Amino acid sequence: MVDWKRLLDDDARERARNGNDDDEWRQEAADSLCELYYETYRVQKGRGKRLDLRPGSDYRRFLDSHMKPLARHSVWEALFPNRVSATSAQAIDEALHLLADTKLVDRVYSGDIVTVTKIVSNIQKKRAKYLELEGRTGPAAEGEEPADEEAEIELDLEGDGEDEE
Structure with a gap:
């Protein structure tokens, strides 16, 4: 009999021992997200065939x-x-x-690094609520108001680093 424990x-x-901190879950989530993103793209283009993984x-x-x-x-x-x-x-x-609302994939592909950096930092702030679930500190723990889940990510394209109200 197999001793699973x-x-x-x-x-x-x-x-x-190998120093692998079990980061496979992030890669699996990223792979799933890539497939979903690609499927959405294919549906918009009218190509509803199966995903070709070859x-x-x-x-x-x-x-x-x-x-x-x-x-x-x-x-x-930032996402996970x-x-x-x-x-x-x-x-x-x-x-x-x-990913879709910020057009992050297109911005990375086109080389718009400044905007990509700003979007990634905004995503990190928005996704901090998941860190709070594990008892870590996030924006809500530092006295700031927690972000509304349906709130859009606002891009600070002016470059002044402050949120507009």
């Missing part, structure tokens, strides 16, 4: 050209600050809307 303990020790397919080229550069700007860390933000369907849906 022992296997899980061995796996945890192996991850600790090497060299349109989807793989899309991942390489549009989605992989997001990691260089810490987008995945902890496990709660990566495992909840509502949180993943919110992350998908943040």
